[in-house]
Amino acid sequence: MAEKRPTALITGASSGIGAVFAREYASRGHDLVIAARRTDRLDALAAEITSAHGVKVRVIASDLSVSGAAKRLATAVGKTSIDVLINNSGWGHIGAFAAEDLDGMANEINVNIVSLTQLSRLFVAPMIERGRGTIINIASTAAYQPVPNMSVYAATKAYVLSFTEGLWGELQGTGVTALAVSPGGTATEFFDVAGGRSMGSALMTPTQVVTTAMSALDAKSPAPSVIVGAANRIMAMVGRFVPRRILISVAKRLMKSGRA
Numbered sequence: 489m490a491e492k493r494p495t496a497l498i499t500g501a502s503s504g505i506g507a508v509f510a511r512e513y514a515s516r517g518h519d520l521v522i523a524a525r526r527t528d529r530l531d532a533l534a535a536e537i538t539s540a541h542g543v544k545v546r547v548i549a550s551d552l553s554v555s556g557a558a559k560r561l562a563t564a565v566g567k568t569s570i571d572v573l574i575n576n577s578g579w580g581h582i583g584a585f586a587a588e589d590l591d592g593m594a595n596e597i598n599v600n601i602v603s604l605t606q607l608s609r610l611f612v613a614p615m616i617e618r619g620r621g622t623i624i625n626i627a628s629t630a631a632y633q634p635v636p637n638m639s640v641y642a643a644t645k646a647y648v649l650s651f652t653e654g655l656w657g658e659l660q661g662t663g664v665t666a667l668a669v670s671p672g673g674t675a676t677e678f679f680d681v682a683g684g685r686s687m688g689s690a691l692m693t694p695t696q697v698v699t700t701a702m703s704a705l706d707a708k709s710p711a712p713s714v715i716v717g718a719a720n721r722i723m724a725m726v727g728r729f730v731p732r733r734i735l736i737s738v739a740k741r742l743m744k745s746g747r748a
């Protein structure tokens with residue numbers, strides 16, 4: 489009998505980085521479960537991937553801002569064992585905190601933190617039981633310092649980084665690994681949703697993000713986290729030694745100039 493293919497569950501595969509992760513895992517012989525709200529986009533991606541790679545792709549409609557969404561998604565996944573979970577769904581809003589919409593902030597926190605954490609919890613236990621598995625959580629370079637005018641978003645990503653690195657520590661010796669991936673500004677629909685300026689030529693591509701994540705995971709001993717891009721890695725390292733008030737002022741200036 490043919491060996492069963494491993495399965496990757498990817499949230500937010502309807503655009504940007506998530507769609508590239510879906511293509512990457514399919515090219516590596518994984519069946520996929522792809523989830524997001526825009527199922528028309530997911531259906532189109534599923535058709536493209538099935539014809540290109542001959543793997544099975546299941547589409548699940550999921551709004552991760554809603555209470556109980558993670559549990560519903562896990563229930564919809566059902567008996568399929570998930571070998572790779574990619575918590576990629578996420579969004580942020582650019583603007584003064586004092587003018588933030590209360591429901592919008594709750595939505596952002598639910599998608600970026602609550603559902604990501606609950607999905608990690610729901611899928612990590614069976615992974616540990618099987619003695620193998622990978623959880624990739626998409627953080628951001630915004631995780632490495634506060635970002636004025638994107639204070640909530642940066643705080644959610646600081647959570648994702650800290651949570652994922654803590655989980656990585658817990659998983660040592662289980663055969664399961666967790667990786668936080670921190671892209672800088674990337675050319676996706678992110679800035680349309682965020683309501684801010686994109687950074688033009690300074691943007692990296694979603695393919696660069698996925699390539700960096702895969703190289704980190706392919707390493708002999710995968711690290712707890714990876715930052716995409718040499719300049720971003722240097723910035724994060726330097727930031728650890730810079731007084732906080734200076735770091736925050738620099739982040740504020742970069743946000744204003746559209747280069748954060």
Ligand SMILES: NC(=O)c1ccc[n+]([C@@H]2O[C@H](COP(=O)([O-])OP(=O)(O)OC[C@H]3O[C@@H](n4cnc5c(N)ncnc54)[C@H](OP(=O)(O)O)[C@@H]3O)[C@@H](O)[C@H]2O)c1
Binds near residue numbers: 551554
């Ligand atoms: N682009 C950047 O500059 C950048 C930098 C650092 C980190 N990131 C992070 O990278 C990840 C992917 O973003 P991207 O850059 O690829 O942006 P994107 O093209 O806007 O993709 C965001 C994805 O998240 C999904 N999503 C948003 N709200 C959702 C909800 N309520 N329920 C379920 N899914 C939801 C979207 O799907 P639907 O709208 O179809 O639901 C979409 O597939 C995010 O976590 C983002 O924070 C991006």
